[in-house]
Amino acid sequence: MFKIVEKYALNTTTDYLSVYAPRIAAKALPGQFIIFRLHEKGERVPLTIAGYDREAGTVSVIFQKVGRSTMELGECRVGDEILDFVGPLGTPSHLDGYCRVAVIGGGLGCAIAYPQAKYLHEHGAKVDIIAGFRTRELIILEKEMAACADTLTVLTDDGSNGSRGLVTDGLKAKIEAGADYDLVIAIGPPVMMKFVCLLTREYGIKTVVSMNPIMIDGTGMCGGCRVTVGGETKFACVDGPDFDGHAVDFDELIRRNRMYQTQEQEARDQHCNLMKMADNAEN
């Protein structure tokens, strides 16, 4: 059992959660993930590690309440226990030896991009962060990102924060203005990562993306997380989750991530209806 030691909302759909898991905290590195299973009948869900405190023995994750399991996790309180919490899984990001890096985060992807930017910044790289959100209310980690970036650009699809644009617009502006990146890291929805990669390919800038496909075990035994990279099938859980963005077949990834869309919708509706009934019963 793994105790929740801290939890708060970052916005209406996104929560921060810190869990006491000393073995994982001792080994976690940027780019790695955990798998949680909340209760006996729950799914195993992978979440990228957002932070870790080796001394306190805690590991934090940031997640969006989009499906039944993440909604159930969102309903937990400090002091509650998570049945299973496994990790750190995946190969850590290779972040050493870079001088000038653009870190691109899309929505929840910022939660994963942030520890990478922090690591790079702490190890002497010049870091520009470009973060994109749908709208102002969904912006997360603005202060934290500002603290570990030489420049931070926050853009919204609807311009509600005063800066309308896509992350690709922001990145292109930086490159055109003369930023000589030796690495671009793009983490966010697959379609965003796809377009960042199309752009950086034009400029010949090495680009690393982080995959978050459907998986069960996270140790290489199910093969559910397979992605095509450079024409070869890779397992995101052990070979990744980071891959060369110019070699990833994003269209296949997008299709595979929608494999259980119908079932997920049904499970979500069922869960929401149940919660509504509970609310009404209380009133």
Add this chain to the structure above:
Amino acid sequence: MPNMQMNKVPMPEACPAERRRSFEEVARGYTAEDAILEAQRCLNCKNKPCVSGCPVQVRIPDFIAKVAEGKFEEAYTIIRGTNALPAVCGRVCPQENQCEGKCIRGIKGESVAIGRLERFCADYHMANMAEQNKTEPAADALRVAVIGSGPAGLSCAGELAARGYRVTVFEAFHIPGGVLVYGIPEFRLPKAIVQAEIDNLKAMGVEICQDMVVGRTVTVDELFDEGFAAVFIGTGAGLPGFLGIPGENSCGVYSANEYLTRVNLMKAYREDYSTPVLKAKRVAVVGGGNVAMDAARCAMRMGSDEVSIVYRRSEAEMPARKEEIHHAKEEGIIFRMLTNPVSIAADERGFVTAMTCDVMELGEPDASGRRRPMPTGEQITLPVDAVIVAVGTSPNPLIRMTTPGLDTDRRGCILAPDGVSTSREGVFAGGDAVTGAATVILAMGAGRDAAEKIDTYCKNKFGLN
């Protein structure tokens, strides 16, 4: 006077029409009367050919003699002397190639039903045993880490605990049991049986740590740092192979590992579990082994209209047990032999719609001694909405990637010249992690051998335990 009936006492089984949609156990087990009658068929041969066919040398004629006398608990004790998991082995061992394959009665008629009798004794023991007192290893007992809680790990842990060691088993999944819980389905091996065997080990003082991925959460070297005197690697062969054909990453193409894990371990067949799995109408399972049979029979139970086994050789070359093939056929699984997949087609959303296969014929024998399948030039296209690939597995790379000095071969199998000792001092290995995918009983035998080697190693290095 022995019972000279030519055939085994039949195994009571659920009828195919009902069981094909149910996860309840198919083979219901002998009654005490059945068991005694069957035990009386044993001729109690002097040179015991059956024992030589058993990878863990169960004293077969001795336990069968006890069954014939109605002394079932004594029979169980004899089996348990050399076999840590009799309830499991009685159900999943390929007895026809082992003990029963050597049975004199099998020369004319059917062999003695050794597997069924073993299962009967184990089930009898479970149903009638008294609450086991928990024993603890001595305070100064040496600690041994066992990685993996499948057949190899469990048998190694049990044997070490019996020899007085303090054993900790590390399991990556949230439930211990390895392939016994994620792979072999409920209708062939009820999970309550596996759990009972694990509870047995816990009562012997074995500690089981779930959610521990050795190679990630902790490494083999860190286990030594934590004070373990020796490490046993029984991590099996869990890395699924694929066909490498176009369209294989379409939605609806599963490895057998993934499909079986979703259905068995994650209980996708039960409404009250959150696990999603595609409810496919027409399923093709590629492969000819026991895992392929398990996947096909699970797909049928998940409500598919049509499930077929697609295999590139003919039925004669199939590695699956005859009994599994027979059960699958009874349940309405279609067998498409000499059929080799070449591509998988999908719709615009990426979901599988069809699989195209070469029609094959058998040529000259190949390296495996089986006749090599060759394309005839003819092709067929099967309309399917799910494909389950069951063409074999290889050892997981996590431990070899994170354990310097641990030698492995080209296939990723750990090198152990004597079967269980590795290139690293104090590190032992056994089961599929060493041999590549094989059987439950061979893995158990290796686990037991390793325990003996670990005992000798510890005694030499640290003095008497």
